[in-house]
Amino acid sequence: MVTGGLVGANPDQLDELAARMNSGADTLEAVRQAIFLSLRRTEWPGPDGDQFRHDWDHRHARVIATAVTALREAARVLRVNAAEQRGASLDGSGLVPPALFGMVRSALDQVRGFLGAGLASIGYSRGTPSENFAWWSGLTPERRAELIHEYPGLVGSMDGIPAADRDAANRIRLERAVADLPAQVAQLREQLANGQITQEQFNQRALQLAAIRHLHDRLARGEDLYLLGFDPSGEGRAIVAVGNPDTADHVATFVPGMDTTLASVNGHVSNMAALRDMAQSLAPNESTSAILWFDYDAPNGLMEAARATHAEAASENLDGFLDGLRASHVGEPSHNTIIGHSYGGKVVGIADREETLAVDDMIFIGNPDIGVNHASELSVGAGHVYASVAPGDPIELVNIPLVTPAEEGFGSQQFTSHRTEVPDAHSSYFRQNSPAMFNQAAIITGHGEFVY
Amino acid sequence: MTTPMTVDEARRRAAAHAEAAAALLAPAVVESQEVPDSACVDVVPPGAISVAARVWVRGVDVGAALTRLYEQWTGDGYEILDDRRAGPARTLLVGHPGDGFWLRASVNVRDELMITVSSPCLWPGGSTPSAD
Numbered sequence: 321m322v323t324g325g326l327v328g329a330n331p332d333q334l335d336e337l338a339a340r341m342n343s344g345a346d347t348l349e350a351v352r353q354a355i356f357l358s359l360r361r362t363e364w365p366g367p368d369g370d371q372f373r374h375d376w377d378h379r380h381a382r383v384i385a386t387a388v389t390a391l392r393e394a395a396r397v398l399r400v401n402a403a404e405q406r407g408a409s410l411d412g413s414g415l416v417p418p419a420l421f422g423m424v425r426s427a428l429d430q431v432r433g434f435l436g437a438g439l440a441s442i443g444y445s446r447g448t449p450s451e452n453f454a455w456w457s458g459l460t461p462e463r464r465a466e467l468i469h470e471y472p473g474l475v476g477s478m479d480g481i482p483a484a485d486r487d488a489a490n491r492i493r494l495e496r497a498v499a500d501l502p503a504q505v506a507q508l509r510e511q512l513a514n515g516q517i518t519q520e521q522f523n524q525r526a527l528q529l530a531a532i533r534h535l536h537d538r539l540a541r542g543e544d545l546y547l548l549g550f551d552p553s554g555e556g557r558a559i560v561a562v563g564n565p566d567t568a569d570h571v572a573t574f575v576p577g578m579d580t581t582l583a584s585v586n587g588h589v590s591n592m593a594a595l596r597d598m599a600q601s602l603a604p605n606e607s608t609s610a611i612l613w614f615d616y617d618a619p620n621g622l623m624e625a626a627r628a629t630h631a632e633a634a635s636e637n638l639d640g641f642l643d644g645l646r647a648s649h650v651g652e653p654s655h656n657t658i659i660g661h662s663y664g665g666k667v668v669g670i671a672d673r674e675e676t677l678a679v680d681d682m683i684f685i686g687n688p689d690i691g692v693n694h695a696s697e698l699s700v701g702a703g704h705v706y707a708s709v710a711p712g713d714p715i716e717l718v719n720i721p722l723v724t725p726a727e728e729g730f731g732s733q734q735f736t737s738h739r740t741e742v743p744d745a746h747s748s749y750f751r752q753n754s755p756a757m758f759n760q761a762a763i764i765t766g767h768g769e770f771v772y
Numbered sequence: 773m774t775t776p777m778t779v780d781e782a783r784r785r786a787a788a789h790a791e792a793a794a795a796l797l798a799p800a801v802v803e804s805q806e807v808p809d810s811a812c813v814d815v816v817p818p819g820a821i822s823v824a825a826r827v828w829v830r831g832v833d834v835g836a837a838l839t840r841l842y843e844q845w846t847g848d849g850y851e852i853l854d855d856r857r858a859g860p861a862r863t864l865l866v867g868h869p870g871d872g873f874w875l876r877a878s879v880n881v882r883d884e885l886m887i888t889v890s891s892p893c894l895w896p897g898g899s900t901p902s903a904d
Contacts, residue, residue: 527818583818587811590821594810601826601888602880739853744815744893752810752824752890753874755854758863767881770861772854 332521334402336554338395343553345391347473352384403516449480449644456481468492476550479644483546483566490547491539497552498536504529527583528556534586535560545589548641549615556582557616562592563609565645570599570608571654572764573642573679577662577686578625580618588612591750598761608765613641619663622718628691631666632674638667639675646678657681657764661749662715665690665725672699680704681763684732685749685756686715689722695731706763706771707732708756710748712741735759735771777871779823782891786825789873789889794827796844797837797885801830805886812893824890834885838864841877841887850875 359373447455456464456478468475468489475481476489508525511517517525532552539545549559565571572595576588592610599608616634619625645656658679660668669690671677676699684690684707695702707725709716715724723730737756742748749756755772762770777785787804794802805826812820829837838857842864846852851867853874863878872892879885 584813587813587818590809590811591813593808594824597808598888601886602878604880604882604884736854744812747813747815750810751812752807752822753865753876753888755865757810758861758865758876758878762861772856772859772861 331402334398338398338402339554341391341395341398343551345388345395348384348391349388350473351471352381352388356381449640449647452478452480452644453482453647456485476547479640480647481644482648483548483561483564486548487546490550493550493552494532494536494539494547497532497550500552501529501533524581524583528552528581531581531583531586532556535582535589538586538589543593548611552582555617556585557614558582558585559611559613559615559641560585560589560592561609561611562589562596563607565609565611565654566648566650567607568609568654569606570603570657570765571611571645571649572596572599572608572657572659572760573611573613573645574659575613575616575638575661575664575667576618577660577664578619578621580614585612585614588614594752595750595757595760595764598757599765602758602761602767602770603765606765610764613638615641616667625663625688628666628670631663631670631691634667635671635674638671639677642678655680655764655766657683659683659685659760659764660687660690662686662746663688669698669725673697681706681766681768683707683760683763684725685737685760686710686713686746687725688715688718688720689724693723693730695725702731703733705732706735706759706768708735708737708749708759710737710742710745710756711739712745713737713748714746733768733771735763777891777894779821779894779896782823782894783825785871786823786873786889786891789868789875790825790827790887793841793875793877793887793889794829796840797829797832800832800837803828803830807888810890815893817895820893820895822891822893824888826886826888829885829887832885834862834879834883837885838862838877838879845875 355376359376364372459467464485468485469492472489472492476486476493478486505526508517508522508529512519512522535558539547544563546561546564547558548561549557551557574588574592576584580588589612592612596608596610599610600606615637617630619627619630624630642656642658646653656679658668658677658681660666660683665684665687666689668677668682668684669692672682673691680700681704682698682700684705686709687707692698695705698705705725707730709724709726725732726734735755736759737749738745738754742751748754749760751757759771762768790804791802794800805828807824807826809821809823812822842855842857845866849869851869853867854863854865856863861878863876865874865876867874874890876888877885878888
């Protein structure tokens with residue numbers, strides 16, 4: 321949440337925030353147009369319908385339009401501010417006026433209120449994951465299909481919606497992002513040619529755009545993947561399940577650490593596929609789903625990772641997602657595990673402290689501190705907290721004031737990652753065949769007795 | 773670790789290691805299984821992967837089979853990375869002395885023996901690309 325002046329802010333972050341604001345504006349505008357069309361198509365005779373149409377035309381639609389304008393204006397000012405800071409000529413004139421952010425906040429509050437009440441009145445709902453599931457279950461298949469196509473952004477990000485339907489909605493968003501790639505690439509080249517971005521920034525963004533196509537092609541190949549979340553703006557976000565979590569006996573959710581971007585997603589998905597493979601080999605009678613959950617703004621670099629702000633901001637999203645897994649699961653509750661790697665462990669620890677995560681076991685690998693000092697402070701209880709740090713993992717060299725999960729005093733069940741030092745130790749926890757992989761497979765399938 | 777080897781060559785080598793290990797346990801019924809590649813995340817430049825192969829070995833005494841593999845592999849100079857044959861995990865992990873592939877023999881909850889072989893990190897294009 322932006323809180324005021326931006327003296328000294330990182331210009332890249334300002335640009336990213338601007339991109340997110342523009343993306344939000346696009347989404348709101350799309351919702352406004354979709355509702356407009358729906359209202360025109362929906363037969364709703366009588367005074368209630370008349371009243372709603374009147375309210376929509378004279379109040380709600382205008383509120384959204386105001387919010388769209390405010391977001392776009394704020395984004396424009398942020399870009400100006402970023403450009404001025406890059407030019408090292410900041411003299412205060414580039415500061416974002418606090419009044420502008422006040423306007424954005426106010427407009428968004430009104431939109432939020434409208435989306436809660438207004439959308440519900442025409443059949444949409446956005447409640448708790450359980451309420452979302454109940455609402456969705458009450459719709460006809462035709463209505464669900466209609467909503468998926470008309471509101472892929474809403475359906476695709478709504479916790480509690482079944483995985484297959486979220487996947488269908490997010491694939492529409494992914495298709496749109498792929499269709500937009502040529503324009504994005506052209507814009508990037510133009511920015512590079514005009515000196516608006518550096519070659520390094522160009523390369524980073526180009527990698528992210530390539531990753532969007534790679535993810536698209538991979539999903540199109542028919543792998544057993546479910547796209548449970550997708551946002552191409554900024555550094556991007558994605559939630560990808562290998563195997564259907566709604567029908568699996570065991571569900572593992574992996575939270576990656578700092579420097580994660582869309583460009584990292586495909587590698588992490590491959591590792592989730594390998595983890596699932598190992599799990600199903602150990603317990604062939606039971607099914608497993610392994611999920612990459614990258615729905616937070618991961619810190620860039622150690623300076624940002626030293627702070628808890630990114631983790632605190634992620635808590636609500638992670639909690640809602642895990643509650644959604646419980647809500648949409650078919651039959652007996654699955655055995656659910658959360659895995660936090662590096663800074664991802666801090667996301668897990670803080671989210672559990674703040675929200676109490678709906679999981680049965682927790683795994684922490686290669687972590688700094690995780691926001692709690694002892695395993696018994698976590699909701700699953702010390703007997704269900706597993707931790708490891710690989711020999712040679714440089715995370716051990718970081719000066720951390722709190723107890724880390726793999727330390728003796730933390731009270732976790734420690735397991736072996738590697739017997740000896742391996743290259744790239746901090747990223748080695750999903751190396752095929754490694755003790756780390758074997759042990760995680762045993763934990764996520766509920767076979768703690770195999771862990772060593 | 774990264775190594776100049778093509779993906780196809782690594783797949784062939786992984787399959788050959790797995791089949792050679794299974795052959796030590798003859799007579800046995802051997803079934804091959806495809807295994808997904810895993811990613812070597814954070815290895816620079818990006819895109820490095822590890823490929824793998826697996827065989828299931830049926831119709832053998834799994835305890836005796838693990839002992840047989842241990843004896844052969846130690847005799848051939850394989851590096852013992854983890855020997856958990858005696859524990860609940862019933863698993864043995866070794867490193868091939870020539871090419872750095874890892875071989876894991878393990879027994880699952882159905883008392884079935886599998887041998888999984890994985891390559892070191894490599895780039896799909898073969899030789900290590902420059903970081904430029």
